[in-house]
Amino acid sequence: MRHLPKHLRPRWRYLGVEIEAWPDAQITRGQFQRELYYNAQNLIGDVGSAEVDLSVFGFSFSNGDGAAVVRVRRGEVERGRAVIACIDQIDDQPVRVAVRGVGGTVRACEERYIRRPLETPEERTVAFENADRFAFVRERRIAVRTDNGFAGATDFDIE
Amino acid sequence: MYEAVHARPDGTSTVSRLALTASELEYDGLVVRCHDDAMAEYDPNEIAAGFGVDLVAGVELRADDRSSMASAITRHRSRQTIVCVHGGQHNRLACEDERVDVLAHPMADGDFNHVLARAAADNGVHIEFNFARVLRADGGERVNALRDLRRLRTLVDKYDVPYVVSGDPHSHLELRAPRELVGVGTVIGFTDDQIRHGLLAWKEIAARNRDRRSESFIEPGVRIGRYEEDD
Numbered sequence: 001m002r003h004l005p006k007h008l009r010p011r012w013r014y015l016g017v018e019i020e021a022w023p024d025a026q027i028t029r030g031q032f033q034r035e036l037y038y039n040a041q042n043l044i045g046d047v048g049s050a051e052v053d054l055s056v057f058g059f060s061f062s063n064g065d066g067a068a069v070v071r072v073r074r075g076e077v078e079r080g081r082a083v084i085a086c087i088d089q090i091d092d093q094p095v096r097v098a099v100r101g102v103g104g105t106v107r108a109c110e111e112r113y114i115r116r117p118l119e120t121p122e123e124r125t126v127a128f129e130n131a132d133r134f135a136f137v138r139e140r141r142i143a144v145r146t147d148n149g150f151a152g153a154t155d156f157d158i159e
Numbered sequence: 160m161y162e163a164v165h166a167r168p169d170g171t172s173t174v175s176r177l178a179l180t181a182s183e184l185e186y187d188g189l190v191v192r193c194h195d196d197a198m199a200e201y202d203p204n205e206i207a208a209g210f211g212v213d214l215v216a217g218v219e220l221r222a223d224d225r226s227s228m229a230s231a232i233t234r235h236r237s238r239q240t241i242v243c244v245h246g247g248q249h250n251r252l253a254c255e256d257e258r259v260d261v262l263a264h265p266m267a268d269g270d271f272n273h274v275l276a277r278a279a280a281d282n283g284v285h286i287e288f289n290f291a292r293v294l295r296a297d298g299g300e301r302v303n304a305l306r307d308l309r310r311l312r313t314l315v316d317k318y319d320v321p322y323v324v325s326g327d328p329h330s331h332l333e334l335r336a337p338r339e340l341v342g343v344g345t346v347i348g349f350t351d352d353q354i355r356h357g358l359l360a361w362k363e364i365a366a367r368n369r370d371r372r373s374e375s376f377i378e379p380g381v382r383i384g385r386y387e388e389d390d
Contacts, residue, residue, distance in 0.1 A: 020332060042297050043346060082346040085339035088295045088332075096332040098184065099339065140179060152172030152331045154179055156206060 011074035014057065016100045016113025017084060019066040022150045023121050023136040023143050025093040029059040032068060035090045040083045052076040054083065057106055058114070063121055064136075064143070067114045069106055077102055126158040160337045161188040161361035163217065163243070163261075163325045166201070169193035170329035174201040177331050178210040184336040188213030190361050192243050192263075195220050195231060215365040217241035219263055225252055232258055240368045241361070246287070250275055257282040260364050261323055264289040266307035276318040285364065286311065286320050288357055290340065291327035293347060305347055312349065323364075324357025 003009075021027065033056045040049040051073065058069040072080035080099075087097045103109030121136035121143075128135065128144045128151070135144040135158075142153040162181060166174040174191055181189050193199050195218050203214040218239045222228035228249050235242050236258045243261040244253035247269035253262040254275045262284055265271040271286075279286055288311065292304035315322050324344070328334045335343075337358055344354035370376060375383045 022332075042301070043343075078342045079346060081339055081342035085335050085343050086294055094330070094332045096180070096334065098336055141176070149171065151167060152176035154173070154175040156175040156202075156209065157173045 010053075012071050013074050013077050013080075014103045014106050014109035015070045015072060015077070015080060015084065016103065016109045017068045017070050018098050018100050018115075019061060019068060020096040020098075021064045021066075021090075021093055023064040023138075024150075025064050025090075025095070027061045027066065027090050027093065027095070029056060029068075031090050032056060032059060032061075035087055036070065036083065039086045043083055043086050044079060048079065052079050052083065054080060058110060060117065062117065063138075065118045065138075067117075069109050069114065071106075128153060128158050160186055160355065160358035161190055161213075161215070161365070162186055162328070162334065162358065163190040163192050163241075163323070163361055164334070165193055165219075165327070165329045166191055166199040169197040169199065172330040172332075174199050174214065175206045175209070177328070177334065178206050178212045178214065180331040180334050182210040182212045184334060186212060186337065188215060188362060188365070190215040190217045190241050190365065192217035192219045192241065194218075194245065195235065213365075215240050215361070217243060219243040219245050221245040222249065225249065228252055229256075232256060240365055240372070243287075251278075254278040254284050255282060257284070259284050260368070261285045261287055263287045263325075264291070264327070266304075266311055271311055271314060273314060273318065276314040276320050280318045280320045283321060285360060286315055286322045288312070288322060288324045288349075289327050290325065290343060293343060294326055294335065295333065309348060321360065322357055323360040324354050325361075 036054055040054055053073045055071050056068055057071055060066050084097050084099055089095060101113035118138050121138040123136055125132050126135045133144045135142050140154045144151045144153050164177050166177055189212055207214050216239050218235050220231045222231050241260045243263045244259050246263050246265035247267050250265050250269045253259045255278050264287055292301055326335045326340055341351045341354045345351055
């Protein structure tokens with residue numbers, strides 16, 4: 001099929017998105033995309049989903065830290081942002097998804113807003129709340145394994 | 160802009176971890192408002208200096224009956240910069256007490272009406288637009304939350320009640336940046352100015368109360384200070 005003439009082609013914006021989760025989370029591109037569609041449908045409905053036309057371009061995730069590039073129609077960036085803000089878990093794994101910036105091309109977006117992954121977390125025992133706990137330590141971010149799930153901490157909290 | 164958070168043991172992340180994420184999301188400060196039975200222990204100056212985020216000491220009061228709520232307000236007013244009341248059961252008491260700064264989630268399991276709106280406006284009690292269930296629930300529960308917010312917004316607009324906005328995070332993973340709250344707010348019928356105003360209001364309450372607690376403050380309009388000498 002012939003391409004549309006340039007002035008009739010849809011215009012896009014690309015959202016540079018960071019994804020944060022606990023260190024044991026397993027998230028694939030498919031799961032992320034499904035959650036994105038699901039949230040769009042819940043928040044803005046079928047009509048809004050079609051208008052915003054979200055889709056995932058780049059995706060990487062490992063050890064609770066990741067990034068993605070999400071495409072939206074130009075002029076719908078704020079609604080895209082709202083949908084992304086409402087993603088609070090992916091397959092029952094709590095996540096924080098944040099838009100770091102908006103670019104006009106995939107390349108510009110990746111270069112400016114997708115930072116290189118954090119270093120692999122170091123697993124060690126730390127003293128947290130007067131007890132020895134197993135923890136994942138990555139730079140200043142520390143995820144301490146407690147009796148009921150992980151606790152988020154930093155180097156200020158461990159003795 | 161400021162956000163109000165629940166830290167460990169009330170939430171799942173420590174104050175410092177919330178401050179780290181808040182600094183990345185470009186918040187200027189955090190109000191730590193743990194419930195009064197699960198207060199966080201932290202060193203505000205050290206953390207504020209480490210992450211460049213202002214930390215405001217706060218509390219969210221819960222009580223079974225009116226008299227224990229009233230005594231809790233008296234007890235915490237002199238210790239905390241921002242006193243919030245856990246909305247629902249004690250909406251009326253909170254709206255009629257000028258020592259209360261914020262009535263949190265008034266619609267969560269209670270009701271709010273024109274009488275309370277008028278009382279809150281008279282006493283300068285801020286009403287919270289709580290986005291917790293908009294951000295983290297779905298289906299019927301979210302529909303209820305949206306309906307409640309809509310009703311609250313009508314009353315707040317009509318009676319010119321002061322208000323604050325919060326995503327009510329309990330961990331650093333639940334924190335959302337100001338721009339994202341603005342995005343969600345505009346989708347559900349707020350204007351972006353309303354959301355920004357609501358996030359800034361936390362800062363204004365903190366600044367006002369810090370000023371009132373400073374030693375030079377006597378009463379509104381009267382303070383101890385240095386004056387120019389007469390000739």
